[in-house]
Amino acid sequence: MAKPCPIVLSDTHVAQIPSVEGPLHDPRWRMLEDADLDSLAEDLTRGRPRPVPIFAYGSLIWNPGFAVQARRRATAVGWHRSFSISLDHFRGSPERPGLMLALASGGQCEGLVLDIAEGTETESLRAILKRELVAHELTANACWIAVDTDSGREEALTFYADPVGTQTARLTIREQAHRLARAAGAAGSGAEYLLRTVRGLAEHGIHDDYIWALQHQVAEEIEATLAETGIAATGSASA
Numbered sequence: 723m724a725k726p727c728p729i730v731l732s733d734t735h736v737a738q739i740p741s742v743e744g745p746l747h748d749p750r751w752r753m754l755e756d757a758d759l760d761s762l763a764e765d766l767t768r769g770r771p772r773p774v775p776i777f778a779y780g781s782l783i784w785n786p787g788f789a790v791q792a793r794r795r796a797t798a799v800g801w802h803r804s805f806s807i808s809l810d811h812f813r814g815s816p817e818r819p820g821l822m823l824a825l826a827s828g829g830q831c832e833g834l835v836l837d838i839a840e841g842t843e844t845e846s847l848r849a850i851l852k853r854e855l856v857a858h859e860l861t862a863n864a865c866w867i868a869v870d871t872d873s874g875r876e877e878a879l880t881f882y883a884d885p886v887g888t889q890t891a892r893l894t895i896r897e898q899a900h901r902l903a904r905a906a907g908a909a910g911s912g913a914e915y916l917l918r919t920v921r922g923l924a925e926h927g928i929h930d931d932y933i934w935a936l937q938h939q940v941a942e943e944i945e946a947t948l949a950e951t952g953i954a955a956t957g958s959a960s961a
Contacts, residue, residue: 729920731937735944736914744815744907751857756848758858763847766864766879773840776850777869777878779803779833780823781915784922787853788846789839795832795926796869801883802829803930805898808891812909820905820912821891821898823919824882825867832928835871835878854881862886895936902936903943913940 747753754762767774773791776782777798807822814820825831838846855861863885866877893901905912920937923930 727934727938729917729924729934729937731913731917731920731941733917735941736911736917738944738948739904739906739911739913741911742815742818742906744817745811746908747856748811748859751859753857754852754855754861759848759851760844762851762855762861762864763844766866767843767847770866770879771876773837774843774847775876775878776836776838777833777867777880778836779825779831779880780919781922782836782850783834783926784918786836788836788849789842791837791839793837793926794835794871794873795928796835796871796878798825798831798833798880799868799870799875800827800829801825801831801867803831803932805902805936806890806892807882807885808889809905809907809912811907813907813912813915814905815907818904818906819901820907821893821901822882823915824885824890825880827884832930834926834928835869835876859887863888895932896939899936899939899943903940903947913944916940 777796778786779798780803802825804824804826805821806824806826809820809822810816812820813822851864855863863882864879865883867880867883868875869878902912902916916933916937920933923933
């Protein structure tokens with residue numbers, strides 16, 4: 723096996739991306755209220771195991787936002803990571819669109835299963851569903867998938883596996899890097915999201931060739947943009 727390339731993308735790169743104002747959510751969406759979230763949680767978890775297992779492959783790894791009882795390595799069967807959801811809000815804007823990570827059919831994806839702490843199901847599921855699904859228009863983007871763990875095959879709840887009801891973009895890895903190196907919105911930049919994701923994976927000993935190649939190319943894109951404007955990657959003016 724080839725030695726994984728290092729994490730090249732850095733906080734210094736991220737700091738070079740200008741911030742921009744933009745919408746946090748699509749203004750056409752009908753936002754989910756607590757009653758909607760509780761009803762959705764009941765439908766999704768009825769007859770399912772306790773504690774409720776969540777398969778994390780992106781931001782839920784480094785920022786779960788709910789009470790986690792236990793973590794364990796897992797491999798999603800028949801899925802792989804893909805920056806395929808087009809964003810003109812959140813970490814993107816109409817002027818500088820971004821991309822959000824999803825799961826796409828085929829291959830395999832190493833991540834974590836996060837068990838929701840027993841006794842916190844109501845508040846934890848509210849937090850997860852409000853964050854991941856946001857609006858009525860996106861509620862179809864929660865599903866149970868097969869994952870392999872040290873204990874064998876099981877099912878876990880995950881989000882945006884072959885996303886529906888949202889705009890997607892089929893881009894080459896170079897095109898993804900070009901967009902992520904420039905994307906910014908109300909919640910921050912695409913490069914920041916990618917950096918936090920690659921660091922979160924590395925912290926748990928998980929390597930994804932695609933993510934590592936993408937972060938390298940995003941760093942190159944940012945450096946190329948800075949070179950065009952006469953600014954060094956350190957943020958100081960070049961000679």
